[in-house]
Structure formats: structure tokens, C-alpha cells
Amino acid sequence: MQHALAARLNLDHGLIQAPMAGGPTTPALVAAVSNAGGLGCIGAGYLSPASLEAAIGAVRSATGRAFGVNLFVPGAYTPNPGRVARANRRMADFRSELGIETPSEVGPVAPDFEGQFEVLVDAAPAVVSTTFGALAPERVSRLQYAGCFVIGTATTVAEARYLETTGVDAVVAQGFEAGGHRGSFLDNFERSAVGTLALVPQIVDAIARPVIASGGIMDGRGIAAAHCLGAAAVQMGTAFLATEESGAKPEHKAALPGAADTATTLTAAFSGKPARGLRNRFIETFEHSDDALPDYPEQNAWTKDIRAAAARQSRPEFLSMWAGQAAGLARAMPASELVAALVAEARALIPDCI
Structure with a gap:
């Protein structure tokens, strides 16, 4: 299963650039990561439907490779x-x-979630991921019918199991170390504060879907560790904040x-x-x-x-200034060079782990 996810998405590497909303994930960054063999992702949580459509168009003009879009699932307030x-x-x-x-x-x-969702159904990016909650099963099915691979975000085993019941194709296990907003939605964030090393193997054991490790992963050592824990891929956000293409x-x-x-x-x-x-x-x-x-x-x-x-x-x-607990390991360089460095570091420890 560890390499099946990359093959399913036609990626060279099981490496996902986290979809950081609010400006860091520019079309240039998304395209650079995808062109380097990973999966670049648009952080669309705050975008209007028109802006989201424009961002998808900009990425498609810069890469023919797969990329993803992330939405915030609205909650009641x-x-x-x-x-x-x-x-x-x-x-x-x-x-x-x-x-x-x-x-x-x-x-x-709040942004126009209904409008955002319809843009994604029409545009059908290779991947649609969500955080802050779970899509209803019928929404998951609509995206999948359009050709999207759907990923949910979990901060606990219970959330991962719940996401699996909605029909998602994979689950991101977001550890407590991760930068940016907590994705917790079934319990409060204090009781959902599970570290990446503890969370990933427990979710791997609990569900049949591929699990993507996220939180505190900044270099090849973290990628290799996630592989050993059973993760099918890694998702890295803070590592890409200092790159040339980042909008931070x-x-x-x-x-x-x-x-x-x-x-x-x-x-x-x-x-x-x-x-x-x-x-x-x-x-x-x-x-x-x-x-x-x-x-x-x-x-x-x-x-x-x-x-x-x-x-x-x-x-x-x-x-x-959102950042994970290992922010000090960030490197300022072009995104394509960072992807190459990460892959080389990980493979030096465990050949073909990514």
C-alpha cells in the first residue's frame, strides 16, 4: 500500500506539499512541487469560488502533473x-x-463553501482534501464520480474511522507537531493532541485506507520514519514555507x-x-x-x-506566522531542489521509501 498511493496519483514520490491557506501555497509553489514529482496542493480554505477557479487555472497552465485542492469543511458557529x-x-x-x-x-x-465545492466538481483536480470536518458521503461520491481522489484529515483514530465511513480514499494523520490550524472535529483540541509518531501507526492499524503522515516532518529522516510507521506518503507544510515560490x-x-x-x-x-x-x-x-x-x-x-x-x-x-514544531529545520531554496533533497535524504536511509 505504501507505493500504491503514489502510483494511483501518477506521482514519482509519495510526498505531498501541505495545502496551507491564506497565501503560502501560490500556484507557482503548487506547480513546482508537482513538476518535481510530488503532489502540490492549493490551500483554498479562504478563497472565493472565482479566486479558486483562477488558482486552478494558473496551476494547470504551469504543470500537466497531478495536483490537489484543500477545502475547510464549515462547522456550526x-x-x-x-x-x-x-x-x-x-x-x-x-x-x-x-x-x-x-x-x-x-x-x-465565512467563505462560500457551496460555491467552492461546485468549482471542484466542475474542475475535477486529481486530489481534493478536506480539513476541519468530514464531507457527507454523497459529497465524497460526487467528487469521486468527477474523477477526484478524496482525502480527509484526522487528528485521532476516531476521526480516521469516521472519515473511512464517508468513503474517502485516504486519510491524513495530522500530528500535534503540525503547523497551522488543528483539524480536530470530533472532540476538542486538547483531547485530540496526539503526536505524529503515536498517531500514524494507530491509524494505520485502525483503517483500511492509505494513511498520509503529517506533522513535524522536515527532512529525509522524518520521511523514512513515517515509512517505517506504515504511512503511504508524507504531507509537509512548514518545510515548504521558506522556499522561493512560497507566498509566505x-x-x-x-x-x-x-x-x-x-x-x-x-x-x-x-x-x-x-x-x-x-x-x-x-x-x-x-x-x-x-x-x-x-x-x-x-x-x-x-x-x-x-x-x-x-x-x-x-x-x-x-x-x-504558522509553523510546526520543527520549523528551525526549514531550508530556503527553490521548491524543486527541496523535493530532490528530501527524496535523496530519505532514500539514503531506506532505499525506495518514497
Whole structure:
């Protein structure tokens, strides 16, 4: 099964570039990874249907190889004006420092998931993956009928088993070490905080679908370890953030290589949903607050103006710089060179493990 997944997707290597939403996974990065023999993926969680369609077109113009698209499965949330007001009072000093006013409204809080989904059914990329939840079985079937290989994201064995009942073709096992948002959806994130080394073999034993290891994998050593645990492929996000084609902000890229193993933390400050990123002033301001934040995606919508102004002004203390626990192993180089290096490192340890 370990090499069957790469063969099924016509990949040279069982290496997937994680679909990081919010800008890092540019069409250039996705195409570069796919052209190098891996699977590049568009992080479409925040894209409008029109922007998603344009991104798919841009990738297809740059590669004839397989690539993937990831969507956030929407969950129920209740708007909470009281929490929004309290959060905005805490962010008032940040906005003043950045020279911006508190918005009177933020427009649509959540992206148009129905529109996004229909774009994928029509465009039929080789792979569609999801996080934050599970697609209904009928949606999985629609994508598969269109020709898509469907992957779900699990942070626990229970989630992997649930995803298997929906008919997905494979499951990403997202370990606690992973950067960005936690994909937990059956339980809270504290009880779903299982490390990659513990999670992968347990999911491999629990389901019949191929398992893709994710979380803290940054070099050939991690790839070889995932292979030994039974993973059919690896998914790597933070490793690609520092590449030339990455859309991560310059300050974000610069902070990764050599970062301490303790440099990241889990926070809901930026989006209302726990995510792992490099600790900074914005995160620390909310870290010891007793005020409950608005839930995702409401808090995410209300911090967009701060993050945008911080990017324009090169103020990393206000940026959401998502990264995994092994961020310090990131390497600044073209994505194609990184893929080649990763494959060579892994094969030097275990021939043909990827």
C-alpha cells in the first residue's frame, strides 16, 4: 500500500506539499512541487469560488502533473457580538499602532463553501482534501464520480474511522507537531493532541485506507520514519514555507530557519480556532486573557485588517506566522531542489521509501 498511493496519483514520490491557506501555497509553489514529482496542493480554505477557479487555472497552465485542492469543511458557529466587542477592545492599541481604524463590519465571515465545492466538481483536480470536518458521503461520491481522489484529515483514530465511513480514499494523520490550524472535529483540541509518531501507526492499524503522515516532518529522516510507521506518503507544510515560490511573507520566511524547538505555540488569537505558529506579541497579548474569543471564523474575519496592515508595514509581531514544531529545520531554496533533497535524504536511509 505504501507505493500504491503514489502510483494511483501518477506521482514519482509519495510526498505531498501541505495545502496551507491564506497565501503560502501560490500556484507557482503548487506547480513546482508537482513538476518535481510530488503532489502540490492549493490551500483554498479562504478563497472565493472565482479566486479558486483562477488558482486552478494558473496551476494547470504551469504543470500537466497531478495536483490537489484543500477545502475547510464549515462547522456550526453562533455570532457573538459581545465577544467581538471585547476582542476589538483588546486589539484597539494594535490598530492605533498600525494607523488603522476598527472596522464597522467585516462582510461575509465565512467563505462560500457551496460555491467552492461546485468549482471542484466542475474542475475535477486529481486530489481534493478536506480539513476541519468530514464531507457527507454523497459529497465524497460526487467528487469521486468527477474523477477526484478524496482525502480527509484526522487528528485521532476516531476521526480516521469516521472519515473511512464517508468513503474517502485516504486519510491524513495530522500530528500535534503540525503547523497551522488543528483539524480536530470530533472532540476538542486538547483531547485530540496526539503526536505524529503515536498517531500514524494507530491509524494505520485502525483503517483500511492509505494513511498520509503529517506533522513535524522536515527532512529525509522524518520521511523514512513515517515509512517505517506504515504511512503511504508524507504531507509537509512548514518545510515548504521558506522556499522561493512560497507566498509566505518575507518576515515569516526569515523567522523559520534556525527557530528554536520551543518557538511555536498553539493559539486561537488570530482566528478563534487553535493553530500552531511562531510566538509573537499578538499571540502573547491574548495568551493570559480570561475573555473568551469569538469562535472561528468570526475572530478570523475581525483580525484580517490587522494582519493586512502588519504585512504592508513589515510588522511580524502582528502576523499569523504558522509553523510546526520543527520549523528551525526549514531550508530556503527553490521548491524543486527541496523535493530532490528530501527524496535523496530519505532514500539514503531506506532505499525506495518514497
